[in-house]
Structures are given as C-alpha cells and as structure tokens.
Amino acid sequence: MRELLTLRRFCSPHKWRILCGIFFLILNNLTELVTPGILAYGTAAVALMYEEGVVDRDTLLAYGGILVGATLLRGLLSFIQRMLIVRTSRTIERDIRNELFTRLASLSPSFFTQAHTGDLIARATNDLNAVRAVLGMGIMYTIDSFNKFTGGLIILLFVDVKVTLLMLLPLLIAPVITRVFGGKIHKRFTDVQEQFSELNTRAQENFAGIRVIKSFAQETNEIDRFDRMTREYVDRNIHMAKLRSLLFPLVSSIAGLAIVISFTLSGTAAIRGLMTSQDFFMYVFYVPMLMWPMYVSGFLTLVLQSGAASMRRINQLLAEEPTIADAPDCIELERAGGAIEFRDFSFRYEEAAAPAVDRINLKIPAGSTLAIVGPTGSGKTTLAAAIPRLLEVEPGQVFVDGHDITTIGVRSLRRQVGYVPQDTFLFSETIRENIAFGFNGEAPEPSVEAAAQVSRLSNDVDQISRGYDARLGERGVNLSGGQKQRTAISRAVILDAPILILDDCLSAVDTHTEEEILKRIAHVMAQRTSIIISHRISAVKNADQIVVLSEGRIAEQGTHDTLLAAGGIYATIQRKQQLEEELETLT
Amino acid sequence: MKGQPRSDDFFEDEAMGKAFDARLMRRLLVYLRPHRTAVVLSVVALVFVAALHTLPNRLIGLAFDDFIQEKNLGGLKLYAGIMIVSVLVQFVLDYFRSLSMQRVGQNVMYVMRTQLFSHVQRMSLRFFDRNPVGRLMTRVGNDIETLNEFFSGLIANVCMDIFIIFAVIVWLFAMNARLAAITLAILPPAFILSFWFRKNARRCYRNTRMRLARVNAYFQENISGMRVVQIFNRQGKNQEKFGKLNDELKDEWHEMVFYYATFFPLMELITQISSAIVIVYGGLYLVGPKEIQPGELASFVLLTSMFFQPIRDLSSCYNSMQSAMASSERVFKILDSPPDIVPVEPVSRLETAIERIEFCDVHFSYIPGEEVLKGISFTVERGQSVAVVGATGAGKSTLVNLICRFYDVDSGRVLVNGIDVKHYDLQSLRSRMAVVLQDVFLFSGTVSENIRLGQDTISDEQVRDAARFVNAHRFVENLPDTYNAKVTERGTSLSTGQRQLLCFARAVAFRPDLLILDEATSSVDTETEHLIQEALGKLMANQTSLVIAHRLSTIQRADKIIVMHKGEVRETGTHQQLLRRPEGIYRKLYELQYQGQQTAG
Known part of the structure; x- marks a missing residue:
C-alpha cells in the first residue's frame, strides 16, 4: 500500500480541485445523512395522523418539500464532487502517462532491446487504469463509506445507545472475515x-x-495437453469461486443480521413504550445506510490492493535512469567539420560473451567516405552506432572533430548525423512527415522532393494517389521493403548533416535501382563525411577507405584496388558476388 | 526493439459492435444447454433471493402496523424469526446459486476454449500465415475470459436486477394498487433518463475506446521506433504529439464523467421524488380514509428506493454486454472458418513404409501470381539420401511444405507410394516422416519433453538412445538436471548448435520412414559443428532422407543431388557428375557456397 504514496506527487498540482472535491463530498454526505431522518419523521408523522384521524396537509407538504429539496441539493453537490474528483483522476492519469512517455523517450536504445513492448504498454494502460481507479473511486468510496458509517452511527447513538451498540455486534466478525478471506483470496x-x-x-x-x-x-x-491445462485452470477458478461465492453472501448476511437485531430491539422498545415510533423509524431508515460500507469494503480492498501493485510497476519504470546523457559541462557543436576518429574503441553488449568490436583504431577525415564490409555479426553496425552515441560509449574512444563524443551534448552530436539505420522504421504518418522527420515533420516542400529524388523515391510517390500526403501503415498505403528503405534514405539526406551513415540500406532494393541511387547519393556523399556499410562490393568500391571487419576487429584496410590486389577476404567476397550475379542472370 | 515484430493489428480488436445480437446470443446460449438444470435452478434461486431481499422491507411495515401499534411482542418476535430465517435461506441460496453459476461459466469457458484451440490445431499453415500469433492468443485468452465473465456473472446480474424490479412492483401492488400506480409514475422518467444516459455513455465509450487505441498505437510505435526518434532528436516533438492525443482522450473521459455525474444524482432525485409522493399523496388521500396504514407507507418508501440500484446497474451492464458480443463474434469467426487442408475422398491411411516419394510437374505459389515452384518433378526411392541445393529463393524449403502437405499444390501431384498426398489421412502421413526445420524451435519444458514432444509412447530409454545417436547425449548429461533440465523457447542456456542437435534427436526418436531436413544456416562453433556433421552422416546413412543442404559434407554424402534454380530443377546427379559440367549451376554454387568449407567426418 505504501506505493500509493507516490500519488501525492501527482496529486499536488491538482490539490485544490481534489480538496474542493472532498469538501463537496463531505457536504454531500452531510446532506445525505439528513434524508433518512426526514423519511423517519415523515413516516412517524403520518402514523400519528393515522391514529388521530386528522390530516395535517402542511406538515406533509413540508416533509415532501424538504425531501425533494435535500435531494436536489445533494444532487448538485454530488455532481460537483464527481466533476472535481473523477475528472481530476482522469487528468492525473494523463499526467502520469505523459510522464511515462517522456521518461521512455529519455532512455537509451539498450533499454528498449531488453524491455518487452507488450509489458511497457501494459504498464501504460492496465496498470495506469488500476492506479486511476484508486484516485477516483478509491478516494470517493473510502471517504463516503467512512462518513456514512460514522455519521449514521452518531445519529443512532443519540437515538438509543444500547440498541445501536447491540446492533453493531455482528459487524465484529467483519475484521475476522477480512483477515481469513483476505489471505486466502490473495493466494487463490x-x-x-x-x-x-x-x-x-x-x-x-x-x-x-x-x-x-x-x-x-x-x-x-x-x-x-491444452485440455489438461485448461481443466486445471478451471479447477483453480472454481477453487477461487468457492471463496467468492461465500464471501459476498456472508457480508450481506452480516448486514442482514444487524438489520434484524435493530428491528427486534427497537420494535420491542417501541412496544414497551420505551421508544417512540419516530425513533423506531429512525432505525428502519438509518441502518441500511450504516451497512453500506460493509458491501463496498470488499470492492474497495480490491481497488486499493491492485492499485498499489500497479503503482509499483509504474514507479519502476519512472525510476529508470538514462544510461546515455549529457555530461555536466558538455560542449554544444554548431556545425561539425565531420572528422571522426576511433581510438582503441571496444564495445561489449550486456550479457554478450565476447565484445562486438574490439580495439578499433580508425581515422575518417572530414569529407571522406569510409566503407565497412564483413560478415553478419562482425561489428559493422556497432561501429556506426557509436558515432551518434546510440551506445554506451566509454570516454576517450570516439571523437568527432577532435572532441570526445561523451563531452558533446547528445542532441547537438546527433544533429551532426544523418543516419539510415539497418532496420528501416517508418511512422504511420504521411510520406512527407516521414521524410521531414528530423525537421519535426515540417520541412520546406522543395527539399522534401529533392530528398525523395536522391533515393529515387519520387517516381514511386507519383504513382500513389495522394502522393506525399499519403499516410503509411495500417490505415494508409503499404510501401514495399525497398520503398521503405528509400524513404529512410531521404529522411537522412534531407538533414544536410555533416556526417552521413548508411547502414546496409539498400538490401531490399534491386541491383538496377541500387546503382541509380548510388550514383545520385555519390553527389551528396561528396560533400559530407560518409560511412557506408554494405554487403555489396558495387556499393563500396568507390570509397576513399574500405575496412573489412571480422569478429570485431579490422581484418583488412585499404582501397578497392589495394584490397583486391592483397587477395584476402575482400577479394573473396568480390569473387563470390561476381558468381552470384552470374547465377542471377542465368535463366 | 529487436526481435519484436511490429504488429499492425495490435489494436484491431478495439472495434466495438452491438450490445445485443440475437444471432450471437442464440449461439452463445447453446453452450448453456448441457447445464440447463443448473441454470434453471439458479434462475429459480435468483427469484427467491430477489423476493427474500425485498421481504424485510415489507415485514418492517407489517410489524409496525400489526404488532408495534397493537403492542404485540409475540408477533414481533415471530417476524424477527422469519427475518433471521430469511437471511439464512438467502445466504444458502445465494451461495449455491453463485457457486453453480460460476461452475457453469467455468465449464462453458472450458468447452469454448478447448474447442477453439482444437479447431485452430486443425487449421492449415495458410491460416497461421494470415493470423499472427498475437491475434490468436487474444482469441484463446482474453476473448474467452470475457465470455466467462458473461456466463458466470453478467447473466445472473441482469436477471437479479430484473427480478428485484419485478418483486418490488409485486409488493407495491399487493399493498395498495392506487399508490403503487402513482409511485410507478416515476418509472417512465427513470427509463427515459437511463435511455438518455445509455445513449450518451455509449457514444463516449466508443470515443474513448477509439482515442485510447490511438494513444496506445502511438505509444507502441514510439517504443518500437525509439532509436529512430532519438537519432533524429524528435523526442520533444513526439512528446508534444503524444500529449495532444492524451489530452483528447482525457477530454473524452471528462465528457463521460459529466454524464455519470448527471445520471446518478438525477436517478437519486427521481427515487426521492417517489418517496415524497408516497408520503405526501399517501398522507393526504389514503391515511385519512384509512385506505393505507402507516407501516405500509414505510414499506412503500423502503421498497421504491430499491428501484434505483437495479436500474442503474442495468445501464452499466451495457458495456459489458457489448464486449461480450464483440468477443463472441471474433471467436465464432475463427470457429466458422473451415480447415482448408483435409483429406480428399477416397481417404486412405498410410499403413506401410514409405517406398517412394514423387513430385510430378508441381506448380506452387504462396501468393497467387507469384509462382515459387514452376513444374518440379523428381523422385526419392526408399533408402536413398537426396540433397537439394540452390541459391536462396530457389524454392527448396517449399518442397518440405508440400511433402508434409502443409500447403496444397496449385497443379501437378505429390505422390507417396503412388498415391496423391491429398488422399492420405494427415496424421498417418506425417507420423511416417520426421522433419527438422530450418528454424530451430524448442518449447518451454524439459530436454526430454522437447525430444518426445507429447508422444508418451516414446520411453525415457528411447529418448536417451536418440540423443546418443545424434551426439547430444554428452552435453545433455552435463546439464544440471540432464534430461529434466528446463529449456525455453528463446532461452540462452543452450547454444545454437546444441539446439540443432536436440531437434535431430527429436527426429530420430520418432523413428520415421523418411527424414526431411532443412539445414539451419546459422554458424556454430567448430566442436559442435563436428558433432552435427557426424550426426548428419549417421542420419542419412540409415534411412531415406531428403536434405536441403548447406554443408559440403552433407551433399557429398548424398546419393543424388537436385539443383534447384528459380523454382525449377536444373540439374540432377552426384557431386562428381555435377562438378564435371563446366558451365553448370552446381559448379557455380559449389564455388559460391561450399568451397572453403572443411569436410569432416
């Protein structure tokens, strides 16, 4: 239950609304406490008239009027109270959800490789909902039950102490029941x-x-097997149902007994002339109100218990700290020249046995092109991802313009990089918004089209009926794998950042298109420091510098010609690709 | 998020339909038929519970008129006794009623869930291609749970509410028809009010569902694409967008709160107006002429206040009904889709050993118009080991799918022992073959459970023998619990190579006539690679086998090599024969894929 204390922080911006809501709730309860009294007095008055045979019209109208007036007032109070408390609970729900999102957006990519999407969504939906229930119903019902019980009790104690206390006897079992059932229900x-x-x-x-x-x-x-498991599930459910089926009738019976006791005692007292019929009716009308908390207590426990459990899960997420963040006295890069250097750069993913890259030393001069080739798992993507600091890079290993990247503000560092990641991820927005993603979705028209031309996406877009305004995804157009990759290329190219990283971004594009894109992109690459990762020799052969990675180390380094001449891994790859092409052309 | 497929239909299930659909309802009620005694008894019990629930409110009035006014202590005690008995009877009835409805609900859920699961088991792979795992999970999980709620709780609640309303009406008319009629004048406004509420609440409910789906979709998309968001420094803008969607949802909820905040107090007001009517009208016109007694008047007030709760509850049952209908519709949709791969008449069982597999001019496509196999013909004879080679996308794995009849051919025939696979009882056909798939798949459970799957007829000794045969015994013995060691679907306790060996052991344990093996391409450490090659050698030497080969050692062992290229068989022969063709595809493939691989074993 202690977890729920976190809610204080979320409540404090809205504390006046909540306090006002509670104030109106108390007023509401006070008014409500009057109603059974009016009914009791009214009925007693009628009884008197019946006996005396004289109808007092004014008294009757007064009782009726007070009753309706009190209810009207109560309705108004209850309306205001709900509008304040329940609405605020929804506002706080929104606040927590926003905070969850902001927190997630600050966490490093490594967090997301470990977390499960389903679990994160569950926390932002189911768990948040349980917490919200505490804020709305939880607060309202707790205060409401408490007020009704104590208020009703005080009034009845004024009527008759003995009857009232005796009536409460069956309620003494209630804590025992809660104790016995609570643990069992939890377990089952x-x-x-x-x-x-x-x-x-x-x-x-x-x-x-x-x-x-x-x-x-x-x-x-x-x-x-599934049958047996379902059977077991059903058995356990029935085991639970046995308790539940017992609990609720038990609670009603206790309330029922209390009603019988109050009826018998007050009736006896009335017959013996120790109590007026008015007081008798007080019991008749007040006791059901007093029993109300009994009925809601079970439900309330459920709301509070599950709310606490959910709050804990949400707090866990909110307590996650980003592993990649600005250093205290970081520098801001305006526009970098684009020189990159790796000095003894090593990186090991969490839980991996061997490092993904191991003591890499490499200089990429500003404006030059580096190509990286090598088999799957040789560390190509790791090397590229280190530059915009998508990994937890150690200080003193990666430099941009001579600055250790851990000393550069993360945002300003990433602004220097146009990145085409290996797994193309587009958002279900329009094509235009996707291309202009780095401009917060609002880039000038000509540049979007120019960027689309570089990746030869523009022809494809012209075929789509709504063009650049077509939405992607579920309710929009579905692009092919190649078209998606080309959109991702445009998204990076449009930024005009000094560093461009192309991570195997043409794998889903056919050879002919690839060549055309490469031709156009060459022009863009000429003005920037570019890093291109590819399996295809055709894509890398013109690079100023080519490195071949193998098991996280640089196995070969040079230009296309020197590497071919060396006759190593690069040369083998080249020969295999020639063969592949020959096979491809076979009909 | 690595390894997490982006499911576009994650939120497909949010769409809502009608709250009451007679056709669906009739179909749901069919499931209650086996339990009709329990259901009828429960409903009868509910009638009594409703009657007993309202009884004290009538007795109190009677007691006042007959005993308190008349100073009759004995009568009062009698009523007190009746009330205690009524509380006890109500307790007993309610307990058994609730338990029996829960049992019925659980049993119906059991039947529906197992029925759905068995049905899905009979569906072809095309069905699984169309329906992502997540969607099927929701059907078997949440949708069935919703229906459980419907059967074990909702039906009873609706009945109880209606019975209470009915019981109250009966009491009122029994006491005084004139006052009852006047009091019941509150019913039309109450129903109009709840109709108004239901209409608006339904609209709001739909809107909130829609907005919530948007919020969740955006949330999910951003989690999946957070890397891209961060690369492009879009956190701020996306937070803003999320905040906006979130705000829209909040506003929708706020509107919903308005209707609740209006409905509940107004309902209460109507109830109290009826109390006021009883006191004023009763006092003015009925008490004087002694048409009604004061106790009856009290009973009137108490009973009319019992209207409020059931009418309010009925209005909120609406949403639950709506979900139940939507869930049942989705479940029935699956139950109604017939399995598309079933034996074709005349059906025969494959009782004898597999002598011959034959492909005759087989054409096949996964997507209409995109042919994967373009007229494939070849045969595999008993005792032969045949290797299929070819570049990626040549259609090799498709052969496996067709021999097992996971899919049906577009044209041509696949024959086993001279009979088209379409005519075989699927169970008899598949149990004669063992398939090792390219994607190594282990179930959560122990090592031996993974080898024998659900087949209890395979003894522990046979499991061990199979593991020994494929060189898996040694590493299994070294696991903490040996054959009882737990493995998981994606767990890391076993290496990739070890997982492959377990799949081999699985194939051996089933003692097939035909072994079909789609070699995994993932690389494994040298030591395990050696074990795998040795195991493969033994497997292929001992029985008829069809192997989609990626290892040089495998193709060298084969009696026959089939070279596939772009959906066609281009070359057939032994390794040596094929290598002799100077411009052959096999020669090129050999250089491309196999040269440089070490031959071992």
Whole structure:
C-alpha cells in the first residue's frame, strides 16, 4: 500500500480541485445523512395522523418539500464532487502517462532491446487504469463509506445507545472475515493468474511452433495437453469461486443480521413504550445506510490492493535512469567539420560473451567516405552506432572533430548525423512527415522532393494517389521493403548533416535501382563525411577507405584496388558476388 | 526493439459492435444447454433471493402496523424469526446459486476454449500465415475470459436486477394498487433518463475506446521506433504529439464523467421524488380514509428506493454486454472458418513404409501470381539420401511444405507410394516422416519433453538412445538436471548448435520412414559443428532422407543431388557428375557456397 504514496506527487498540482472535491463530498454526505431522518419523521408523522384521524396537509407538504429539496441539493453537490474528483483522476492519469512517455523517450536504445513492448504498454494502460481507479473511486468510496458509517452511527447513538451498540455486534466478525478471506483470496487469485499465464504461454508456443507440431503430427497430443491445462485452470477458478461465492453472501448476511437485531430491539422498545415510533423509524431508515460500507469494503480492498501493485510497476519504470546523457559541462557543436576518429574503441553488449568490436583504431577525415564490409555479426553496425552515441560509449574512444563524443551534448552530436539505420522504421504518418522527420515533420516542400529524388523515391510517390500526403501503415498505403528503405534514405539526406551513415540500406532494393541511387547519393556523399556499410562490393568500391571487419576487429584496410590486389577476404567476397550475379542472370 | 515484430493489428480488436445480437446470443446460449438444470435452478434461486431481499422491507411495515401499534411482542418476535430465517435461506441460496453459476461459466469457458484451440490445431499453415500469433492468443485468452465473465456473472446480474424490479412492483401492488400506480409514475422518467444516459455513455465509450487505441498505437510505435526518434532528436516533438492525443482522450473521459455525474444524482432525485409522493399523496388521500396504514407507507418508501440500484446497474451492464458480443463474434469467426487442408475422398491411411516419394510437374505459389515452384518433378526411392541445393529463393524449403502437405499444390501431384498426398489421412502421413526445420524451435519444458514432444509412447530409454545417436547425449548429461533440465523457447542456456542437435534427436526418436531436413544456416562453433556433421552422416546413412543442404559434407554424402534454380530443377546427379559440367549451376554454387568449407567426418 505504501506505493500509493507516490500519488501525492501527482496529486499536488491538482490539490485544490481534489480538496474542493472532498469538501463537496463531505457536504454531500452531510446532506445525505439528513434524508433518512426526514423519511423517519415523515413516516412517524403520518402514523400519528393515522391514529388521530386528522390530516395535517402542511406538515406533509413540508416533509415532501424538504425531501425533494435535500435531494436536489445533494444532487448538485454530488455532481460537483464527481466533476472535481473523477475528472481530476482522469487528468492525473494523463499526467502520469505523459510522464511515462517522456521518461521512455529519455532512455537509451539498450533499454528498449531488453524491455518487452507488450509489458511497457501494459504498464501504460492496465496498470495506469488500476492506479486511476484508486484516485477516483478509491478516494470517493473510502471517504463516503467512512462518513456514512460514522455519521449514521452518531445519529443512532443519540437515538438509543444500547440498541445501536447491540446492533453493531455482528459487524465484529467483519475484521475476522477480512483477515481469513483476505489471505486466502490473495493466494487463490495468484494461483489462478499463474495458471492463466501458463496457459497463455502454452498457446503462444503452440501457435509459434505450429510447424513443428504439425510435422510430428502432434495436434492430438497438444489438444490433450491444452485440455489438461485448461481443466486445471478451471479447477483453480472454481477453487477461487468457492471463496467468492461465500464471501459476498456472508457480508450481506452480516448486514442482514444487524438489520434484524435493530428491528427486534427497537420494535420491542417501541412496544414497551420505551421508544417512540419516530425513533423506531429512525432505525428502519438509518441502518441500511450504516451497512453500506460493509458491501463496498470488499470492492474497495480490491481497488486499493491492485492499485498499489500497479503503482509499483509504474514507479519502476519512472525510476529508470538514462544510461546515455549529457555530461555536466558538455560542449554544444554548431556545425561539425565531420572528422571522426576511433581510438582503441571496444564495445561489449550486456550479457554478450565476447565484445562486438574490439580495439578499433580508425581515422575518417572530414569529407571522406569510409566503407565497412564483413560478415553478419562482425561489428559493422556497432561501429556506426557509436558515432551518434546510440551506445554506451566509454570516454576517450570516439571523437568527432577532435572532441570526445561523451563531452558533446547528445542532441547537438546527433544533429551532426544523418543516419539510415539497418532496420528501416517508418511512422504511420504521411510520406512527407516521414521524410521531414528530423525537421519535426515540417520541412520546406522543395527539399522534401529533392530528398525523395536522391533515393529515387519520387517516381514511386507519383504513382500513389495522394502522393506525399499519403499516410503509411495500417490505415494508409503499404510501401514495399525497398520503398521503405528509400524513404529512410531521404529522411537522412534531407538533414544536410555533416556526417552521413548508411547502414546496409539498400538490401531490399534491386541491383538496377541500387546503382541509380548510388550514383545520385555519390553527389551528396561528396560533400559530407560518409560511412557506408554494405554487403555489396558495387556499393563500396568507390570509397576513399574500405575496412573489412571480422569478429570485431579490422581484418583488412585499404582501397578497392589495394584490397583486391592483397587477395584476402575482400577479394573473396568480390569473387563470390561476381558468381552470384552470374547465377542471377542465368535463366 | 529487436526481435519484436511490429504488429499492425495490435489494436484491431478495439472495434466495438452491438450490445445485443440475437444471432450471437442464440449461439452463445447453446453452450448453456448441457447445464440447463443448473441454470434453471439458479434462475429459480435468483427469484427467491430477489423476493427474500425485498421481504424485510415489507415485514418492517407489517410489524409496525400489526404488532408495534397493537403492542404485540409475540408477533414481533415471530417476524424477527422469519427475518433471521430469511437471511439464512438467502445466504444458502445465494451461495449455491453463485457457486453453480460460476461452475457453469467455468465449464462453458472450458468447452469454448478447448474447442477453439482444437479447431485452430486443425487449421492449415495458410491460416497461421494470415493470423499472427498475437491475434490468436487474444482469441484463446482474453476473448474467452470475457465470455466467462458473461456466463458466470453478467447473466445472473441482469436477471437479479430484473427480478428485484419485478418483486418490488409485486409488493407495491399487493399493498395498495392506487399508490403503487402513482409511485410507478416515476418509472417512465427513470427509463427515459437511463435511455438518455445509455445513449450518451455509449457514444463516449466508443470515443474513448477509439482515442485510447490511438494513444496506445502511438505509444507502441514510439517504443518500437525509439532509436529512430532519438537519432533524429524528435523526442520533444513526439512528446508534444503524444500529449495532444492524451489530452483528447482525457477530454473524452471528462465528457463521460459529466454524464455519470448527471445520471446518478438525477436517478437519486427521481427515487426521492417517489418517496415524497408516497408520503405526501399517501398522507393526504389514503391515511385519512384509512385506505393505507402507516407501516405500509414505510414499506412503500423502503421498497421504491430499491428501484434505483437495479436500474442503474442495468445501464452499466451495457458495456459489458457489448464486449461480450464483440468477443463472441471474433471467436465464432475463427470457429466458422473451415480447415482448408483435409483429406480428399477416397481417404486412405498410410499403413506401410514409405517406398517412394514423387513430385510430378508441381506448380506452387504462396501468393497467387507469384509462382515459387514452376513444374518440379523428381523422385526419392526408399533408402536413398537426396540433397537439394540452390541459391536462396530457389524454392527448396517449399518442397518440405508440400511433402508434409502443409500447403496444397496449385497443379501437378505429390505422390507417396503412388498415391496423391491429398488422399492420405494427415496424421498417418506425417507420423511416417520426421522433419527438422530450418528454424530451430524448442518449447518451454524439459530436454526430454522437447525430444518426445507429447508422444508418451516414446520411453525415457528411447529418448536417451536418440540423443546418443545424434551426439547430444554428452552435453545433455552435463546439464544440471540432464534430461529434466528446463529449456525455453528463446532461452540462452543452450547454444545454437546444441539446439540443432536436440531437434535431430527429436527426429530420430520418432523413428520415421523418411527424414526431411532443412539445414539451419546459422554458424556454430567448430566442436559442435563436428558433432552435427557426424550426426548428419549417421542420419542419412540409415534411412531415406531428403536434405536441403548447406554443408559440403552433407551433399557429398548424398546419393543424388537436385539443383534447384528459380523454382525449377536444373540439374540432377552426384557431386562428381555435377562438378564435371563446366558451365553448370552446381559448379557455380559449389564455388559460391561450399568451397572453403572443411569436410569432416
């Protein structure tokens, strides 16, 4: 429950609304406490009239009027109270969700490789919802129940101390019940949840491994196994249902008994002439109100318990610290010249046995082009990702314009880089917004088209009915893999940043288009420091400098001609590609 | 986010439909048929519970008129006794009623969930291509849970609410028809009010769902693409956009709160107006002529206040009904899609050993118009080991899919022992083959569970023998719990090579007539590579096998090599024969892929 204290921080900007809401809630409760009294007095008055045979019209109208007036007032108070408390709970929900987003946006890429999208979304939706319930219903019902119970109790104590206290006797069991049931319900509920998640995992693996299942003709066995697991799940649910089915009737029975006791005692007192019929009716109308907290207590415990659990999960996320952040006295780069240097650069991913790159020494002069080739997993992407500091780079290993990149402000460093990542990720916005992504989606028209021309995307866009304003994704057009890559190229090229990184960005493009793009991009690359990673010799042969990576080390280094002459890995790759091309042309 | 596919239909399920659909409802109720005794008894119990629930409010009035006014202590005690009995009976009825409805709900859920799962098991791979794992999971998981809620809670709640309203009406008319009629004048405005509320709440509910879906979609997209966001320094702008979407959602909720904040107090007002009517009208016109007694009047007030809760509850049941209908529609949609790969008449079982596999002019495409196989013909005889080679995209893996009949050919025939695979009982066909797929897939469970899968007829000894045969025994013995060691789908406790060996062991343990092996391309450490090659050698020597080969050692062992290129068989022969063709594809492939690989074993 302590976790819920975090909410104080989120409540404080809205504290006046919440306090006002609570104030109106209390006023509401005070008014509500009057209603049973009016009913009791009204009914007693009618009883008197019945006995005496005289109808007092004014008294009746007065009671009716007060009743309706009180309810009107209460309605108004309750309206204001809900508008304040419940609405604020939604506002706070928004605040927390915004904060979650901002926090996530500040975390390093390494966080996202470890986290599960489903889990993060669950925290921003289900968990947040549980927390919100605490703020709305949780606050309202707690105060409401408390007020009704104590208010009703005080009033009835004024009527008759003995009857009131005796009436409360059955309620003494309530804490025992909560204690006994609380633990058991928690345990059985956990059992149910665990089995559900086992069931889910089994289903997930079955669907994911359906080819294995089918090839070994295991469907029947899988069905049997799933059947057994579902049976177990059902059994656990019924185990839980036994408790639940007992708990709620038990609580109502306790309330029912309290009503019977108050009825019997007050009735007896009335018959013996120790109590007026007015007081008798006080019990009739007030006791149900007093029992109200009994009914909601179970529900309230659930809201508070799950709210606390969810708050903990949200707090965990909010407590994540970015592993890549500005140094205290960092410098801001206006526009870099673009010289890059790696000095004994090593990097090991968390939980990896071997370093991804190992003591790399490399100088890339401003304005020159570096090409990186090498097999999958040789460290090409790691090397490139270090430059805009997408990795937790150690100080003193990577330099831009002679500045250690860990001393440069992260934003200003990344502004120097136009990056085409290996896995093309586009957003479900328009093509224009995607290309102008680095300009916050609002780049001048001609530059968007110019950038689209560099990657030969413009012809394709002309074929699309809404052109650059066509939305991508689910409710829009679906681009092919190659078109997506070319959009990503335009997105990087349009920035006019001094450093351009192309990470295997033409893999889904056919050879003919690749050549054309390379021709156009060569022009752009000439003005910048460029790093191009590719599997294809055709893409790298014109680079000023080519390095061949193997298992995180530089295996070969030179130009196209010197590397071919050396007859090493690079030369082998080149020969294989020639063969591949020959195979491709075979019909 | 690496390794996490971006699912575009993550939020497809947010669409909402009607809250009541007679066709869906009828179909759902069919599931209750086996439990009709329990359901009928529960409903009867509910009638009694509703009656008993309202009883004290009538007894209190009666007691006042008959005993308190008349000073009759015995009568009061009698009523107190009745009320205690009623509390107890209500407790018992409610307990058994609730438990039995929960049982019914759980059993219906059990039936639906297993039915759905079995149905999905019968579906072809095309179905799985169309339906991402996440979507199927939602059907089997959340949708069925929603229906469980519908059967075990919702139905009972709706019935209870209606019965209480009914019970109250009966009591009122039994006491005084005239006052009852006047009091019930509150019902039309109450219903109009709840209709107004429901209409607006429904609209708001839909809007919030839609806005929430947008917020979630944007959130998810940004998590998946956070790297790109950070590369392009877009955090600020995206936070702003997210904030806007979030604001729209909040505003929608605020509107929703308005309707709730208006509805509840107004409903309360209507209830209290009815109380006022009872007191004023009753006092003015009925008490004088002694048409009604004061206790009855009290009962009237108490009973009319019982209207409020059920009417309010019924209005909020609406959303739950809507979700239940939407879930059932999605579940039925899957149950209604027939399995498209089923044996064609005349059906035969493959009872004898596989003697011969034959492809006759097979054409096949995954996507209509994009042919992957363009007239493939070849045969595999008993005892032969055949290697299929070719560049990526040549259509090699598709052959596996067709022999197992995971997919049906567009034209041509795939024959096993001279009979088209279409005529075989699938179980009998597939259980004669063992397939090692290119993507190594392990299930969460122990090592031995992964070798024998669900086949209990495979003994522990056979599991060990199989592991020994493929060189997996040694490393398994070194695991903490040996054959009972836990493995997970993507866990890191085993190396890639070790996982491959376990898949080999799986294939061996099933003692197939035909081994189909799609070699994994991922590289493994030299020691394991050696073990794998040795295992492959033994596998291929001992039985009929069709191997999609990536290892030089594998093709060299094959009795026959089939060279595929662009969906066609281009060359057939042994390694030596094929190498002799100077301009042959195999020669080029050999240089490209196999040269430089060490031959071992």
